[in-house]
Amino acid sequence: MSKKPLYLGAAYYPEVNYFETIDQDITYMKKAHLNVMRMGEFAWSVFEPNEGQYDFVWLDNVIKKLYDNGIYTILCTPSCTPPIWLTRKHPDILRRDDDGQSACHGGRGHGCPNSPVFNEYVNKIVTAMADYFKDNQAVIGWQIDNEIYPWRQGCHCDFCMNEFYAHLKSKYGTIDNLNKQWSLRIWSIEYQDFNQIPYPKIKEWGSHPAITTEYINFQSKSNSDFISRQADILRNRGISVPIGTDMMPFLNQDHYITNQNLDVVMFNHYHSQKNFFEAAFWMDYISGLKDRPFWNTETATSYNGPNSTNPDYFPINFNYINTLLPFVFGAEMNLYWLFRAHYAGPELMHSSVITSQGKAIHNFDEIIQASAALEKCNEFLTDFKLSDPDFAMSFSSNAYNIFEGQKVVTGFHYTENIINIYKLLKEASVAPHIHNPNNTLEKIKVLYSPFLISLEEEDFVDRLIKWIKDGGIWIAGPLTDIRNQFCAKYIKSVFGLIEELTGIQNLYQIPATTLNNTIEFENGKKSKSYIWNDVFETKPQHETIARYKSDSSNIDQKPAIVSCKVGKGEVVVLGTMPEYTLLLELIKTYLKKADVLPSIKCSPNVIAVKRSNNQKTGYCIAELSNEKGSCELDGQYVDISSGKTLKGKIDIMPYSFLCLEKV
């Protein structure tokens, strides 16, 4: 194996097949050049068939056998699936849904993250695993739990409620303050004690948006803490390889917070050709969460679905490019779910590397080809890091949860809108990096924050102000900076920060459908106005970029998009969402102004991600739409795979992958 390996592998459940298929499995692993297997994920009942009787020998044997064949192991803690002796002995560890019913045994993720008893049992088995495997050189990483997130708004048991009250008390101080911040005199809701607050019930009319958002944020935090405690156990018992938890693209679990006490960001995705740009978006976001290359821990070789296959099209070479996509975004690992298809049970209809009968899947060749491509490009991919982000777009779990609690505009979906804008920018070769407000702003020159409904995440406001004053260009809105940390409106100004920082006044706040206003840019270009209309009042120091055209004389000719210099930087406030072409033009203007270096120009179906090492630069390129595309190179490049020298406009073949080093 190379010194700086890239990993390609799969989830492997030898216990499910009673260890009868291992030899055949290894033959296929080697054929496909897989070099890592992820094991133990759901194996609690095999690890600990009865309370306190641990059995790790079987796994030790498998790990050894794989290692002898050049295959590393990622070990998983099995906390996602407590076994029947535990759920029977302690039924109060089961997740309780908001209808008051406990989860029943037979699924997964049925344990409560706040249950002391459950945590105790998890502690014991994780400790035992760590002690047993800590010196095993074949183990290159640990995964904690599996796809944790607040399923059905999370758990609502008494442990959770008590933790929730403690959380609220620590945030709000007094119940009177909570009553005021949530404005609970409306409907005489006012509580006299924290423990009178009910969890959000979906069926009640007018469920309070702050409760909804606080509860989901709390459940997300509870999950993070549950994961974090396991990470601490592992480290305390001597684990030194990277620890992570594999997460899904669900925003109600905060990816940043969850990964704070972890070493490596793990990500699972099941996108198909029809939403492949979404996969790119999430990887762009995931890749920036930590300074370390992320691990893509799950993806499918083809069709999938728990109990019936999805009806998607998976064209030839989709498996190839989907296998390589994470590496384009700087990953160092990609794992299939799963190696051998199950022969029974809930996830029977899922594609895999080999079938239940031990035959290669129809597109097995593409795995081999992807392995070969990785091997050829190994040095480039491990040596050339992602370039520093100078243009970024905000994306936040907190914003998502606030919008889920109170949509603001009927039919508005936060994630959908953000991803559409990402696609727009990506297709125009002005792709932003995706920025979590908790990440550093340091290298960013232009930050675009649409729909960032609240800025109040940790110390983001302070860092943002400093960054602007130091020269950053912040393009904000619409629907940005209009809720405080209590999910409430600001009272002094519509904005929490923007008016104070810029002096731009927000006169009217109107859903875009209410008046069907249009806007006109200073250069004469006209646009419909989408989603929302903030109508501004400006001062001489402001530059008006677009104005409303309106039937309402109070609104007509009033500013819709305004810019204001702040320190060495600038704030551009969008009161509305213009047509995408004009949004693009606007953003490009500020990128130019900020000397953001242009990427190489690609056709819309091609993404090119810049890489650099200490001396050199390059691009990692992938075609995402199964059509021929092109790139206009800004100099002379070497194609790492073929060794050929390229320049000028080059063709990019459907679903192809290229590593280009500038010469």
Added chain:
Amino acid sequence: MSKKPLYLGAAYYPEVNYFETIDQDITYMKKAHLNVMRMGEFAWSVFEPNEGQYDFVWLDNVIKKLYDNGIYTILCTPSCTPPIWLTRKHPDILRRDDDGQSACHGGRGHGCPNSPVFNEYVNKIVTAMADYFKDNQAVIGWQIDNEIYPWRQGCHCDFCMNEFYAHLKSKYGTIDNLNKQWSLRIWSIEYQDFNQIPYPKIKEWGSHPAITTEYINFQSKSNSDFISRQADILRNRGISVPIGTDMMPFLNQDHYITNQNLDVVMFNHYHSQKNFFEAAFWMDYISGLKDRPFWNTETATSYNGPNSTNPDYFPINFNYINTLLPFVFGAEMNLYWLFRAHYAGPELMHSSVITSQGKAIHNFDEIIQASAALEKCNEFLTDFKLSDPDFAMSFSSNAYNIFEGQKVVTGFHYTENIINIYKLLKEASVAPHIHNPNNTLEKIKVLYSPFLISLEEEDFVDRLIKWIKDGGIWIAGPLTDIRNQFCAKYIKSVFGLIEELTGIQNLYQIPATTLNNTIEFENGKKSKSYIWNDVFETKPQHETIARYKSDSSNIDQKPAIVSCKVGKGEVVVLGTMPEYTLLLELIKTYLKKADVLPSIKCSPNVIAVKRSNNQKTGYCIAELSNEKGSCELDGQYVDISSGKTLKGKIDIMPYSFLCLEKV
């Protein structure tokens, strides 16, 4: 203020903003010429922060401050929102849903109208409020509770069930009679005691329609009694200003019964331009429920929605005409919900008079313009009453509840059909008044009763017969007079009254889709037949107005619409719904026959409501579709606003409002 004031105002919640905004609020109230605020609606927790500790001083101060600025007050009893100390001490006062779960604290309307304990607490606070405020001259009216109706089919607690059994016992006498009237030998359902009857569960197959309808009628009555008891308390403690309860356009709460022991009908509506004719319909209905001008107690200045704004269009001047519309239908008050937008909580995304930040809403000017119009037309509007109804259309909660229990025809919606017919007639300037069966028939010449599935409401049948024999023309059907007071079919004839009264026999009853029959009028005009086909057999004294054309030889040429003289009057029975143009023609024929005076002819978008005082007549006119329209005046009129004299065909500008006095 004028001697006979018209009121324009809003709901006002100073307690929600901790009294910090009052001065600013009053400035805007005066700017908009608002002269009344509705207060206290949800303020129980501020009125009585702990059991028995009443605090009305804060409200007294606000009332005084407003009064000093020329603004009256409507006081509300807060029974819609029992506070946390009460719901915690007596959880059995909470509404119980049909899944057996109690409502949880945090919403509104969570108290059970039949709970003795809840009624006791309501009694206490209403008594205390009445005693405190009874001599306050600034208070011009009392509102009881808020928008009461059987939310989720109402409460299903033990108190309710016991009351329900008492109600059934008093109506049916014996359980054997109930078994027979409901035909409970079907499926061996037969009960042996009233207290064995379950409430209607939506999830069970074949829930009995009579239970469903009786239960909703009972819950509606329970709500009425709950309101009525509060009205009695207020009067007993010396309140002499008008008392009402603000109701929504939901028919499962009977508007007539609810208002029997009240002084003034209060109505809340949130229609937009897309269903503005519906608002007109409801006001037409509401205005006839009592002899006193109604109060429109809630409407929006623009967009609204509890947790996300509705995506409707609210054009320029919609706020203006929507503000004035109730006055067209004889109201003496219109109130916005709400004055200052909330800064947090469930109804954050609702338009208002001023924003959470204390700025005027974008269409604030239209409020000022509407105020001005009202002031100019004040004398006309207060002096000229609505003219007597000579053409009326039936509309009944009881019919609605029977159809909800058993739709009769798949896809049939009672209210939707009635409103569509209203719109048809209104647009043709032959608008009916909307008539509740419990209201007098005295001045009516022609009554049209489509889909009045049961006539058995109080003494309506007797009054109807007398009215017909005295010369009334009753146009009935389809689907009229086919259920008795027990929601059952009649057995001797399909009809309860019509066959006995007219001798018209109903041979076949068939859903219109079954055979796709058409009808042909005597004048040769042809029409599809909609919704239902009753096939008649006539006697020589009957006049056949339309006959079926059918593939079925049993039906072909048989009468579909038949008329019969009864005493000095006439009964016209529609066995089917013809095309609207032919329905209109038919109705016009009978209006002419009855010498119903034609209204002035208006274009479809314009409504003109006749007014008169002792000597003179006039019209109140409004344009509802935001398009230019016209009226053909039947003489010379003075436009009250401009003082100009008008005659002949005049233009009516989009969303305009006119008061015309005949000279």
Added chain:
Amino acid sequence: MSKKPLYLGAAYYPEVNYFETIDQDITYMKKAHLNVMRMGEFAWSVFEPNEGQYDFVWLDNVIKKLYDNGIYTILCTPSCTPPIWLTRKHPDILRRDDDGQSACHGGRGHGCPNSPVFNEYVNKIVTAMADYFKDNQAVIGWQIDNEIYPWRQGCHCDFCMNEFYAHLKSKYGTIDNLNKQWSLRIWSIEYQDFNQIPYPKIKEWGSHPAITTEYINFQSKSNSDFISRQADILRNRGISVPIGTDMMPFLNQDHYITNQNLDVVMFNHYHSQKNFFEAAFWMDYISGLKDRPFWNTETATSYNGPNSTNPDYFPINFNYINTLLPFVFGAEMNLYWLFRAHYAGPELMHSSVITSQGKAIHNFDEIIQASAALEKCNEFLTDFKLSDPDFAMSFSSNAYNIFEGQKVVTGFHYTENIINIYKLLKEASVAPHIHNPNNTLEKIKVLYSPFLISLEEEDFVDRLIKWIKDGGIWIAGPLTDIRNQFCAKYIKSVFGLIEELTGIQNLYQIPATTLNNTIEFENGKKSKSYIWNDVFETKPQHETIARYKSDSSNIDQKPAIVSCKVGKGEVVVLGTMPEYTLLLELIKTYLKKADVLPSIKCSPNVIAVKRSNNQKTGYCIAELSNEKGSCELDGQYVDISSGKTLKGKIDIMPYSFLCLEKV
């Protein structure tokens, strides 16, 4: 009455009308030539108004009165509707839904089939009825219960769960074996005792497909046993007339198993003109379940629906042809539901023979005409039996339940697909008989088994192999033979039987949408490939009938449809569903090869069912689409009704019915 009567009649509930309408009812029965009434179905509360007080005199009187007027009786046991004194005394007999809530009194089918107490009460009343009526010569048959099937997945009470555990224990032996067969190491689900297994909860993610399928099969079996116990009681008390239970076209109740201990298959159907071919399909299936002519126990005269009429079109003569359709498929009875429409209650809006007011329904004439046709054709219809099936198509409750537990392909509906193929074949005059795997294969020459996901029903596999080796042609697939009796995949081969029997290897299993492969037949005809793609590897002894055209080089040119001689017979395996025209061509080829006698050729809208007695043959013909059609006679025939001789191509009039005897 004739010696071999055919029966036309209705469900009759004289107790519901308190016996007040009997004389009028009988007049209409005689007018319509009805000769049988079905009574007692839901009359438990009248039979046994209080525990142990039986009253059958009323029914005896009615039976006698009808018999005196030439009308026979079918008696029903009332176990579907336990009365209030029973459900109150023993609430634990009520069906428990999967949300833990018991059914409430007021519907039907609320008793648990496994409750010992309920079975005891049922035992008592059935015994009492049998003793009372066993010698009554007017009674020609007994119906047990009504439309039993696992409504809402059946009952989930403790009695059921205990029976379920016993059932699993007897099938799987040990819990370890169940864990292995269901692969419960996935997610550490493994149980340590049978009684730890929860019933399937629809709300949980990833509910285990084997639990779902086993539970529904178990509930179906529980219902069968419940019915079977009643049949035993009846026989033990001396009932010798045919006993059955009326079943709906719901496949989650196994029609074969349910009828094993019964004498006559009873079937209820409510199809309309828009899905009339479905009615034909079900009757074809039902007619083959037992060697005895079936009874169609319910159908509507026209519109129907529990609480609102369905919006279907019921053209002239639909009632006529719908009345006769069962007889085309060999039935000896057809009964309307119901004779007199109810005057109140849940099924008010249902068509009937006479109305609640005692008038004939508008299409009453068509009943008279159908009676007349039956009388004319009586001898032919009773003497000429259905011909032996030589071409059959498989249809299985077990397959349906497996697909319901795990759809395999999103959007795939087993019944829908089977019925569409039936219609295709029927319209091409190559109609198959519908074959339940438990029925004999003896006379069949060609068996077509699409989507027969598991062959493991009783001894079907053994009988199938023997039948093929003896010369049968089995056309199988796609999705046939891929699950074992534990709802799991096979491990050695994709197929359980096919590979072993034929040597055809299944290389890849792919949902058809994944790659959009097409197929090409050896004769050059091309087709899209639907639903599924099995890619085969063949040996020299196999004949490839169609090959894939694919973007994937692993699949391109690989066999898609393969045939293999086995013994004297042949197996044709379809890896995919081709276009229907090519499927038809394929099937026709094998029918010809097997010397399956062609039916007479009819236009698509006409069905012709072959009949024969010892000497002669004939056809029973019906037109199903209300359009003129035709038949090409293969000789000279006599039209039984008219006595005319026919030959060559004859016209078949819309909705007409013909019995033709070959001369």
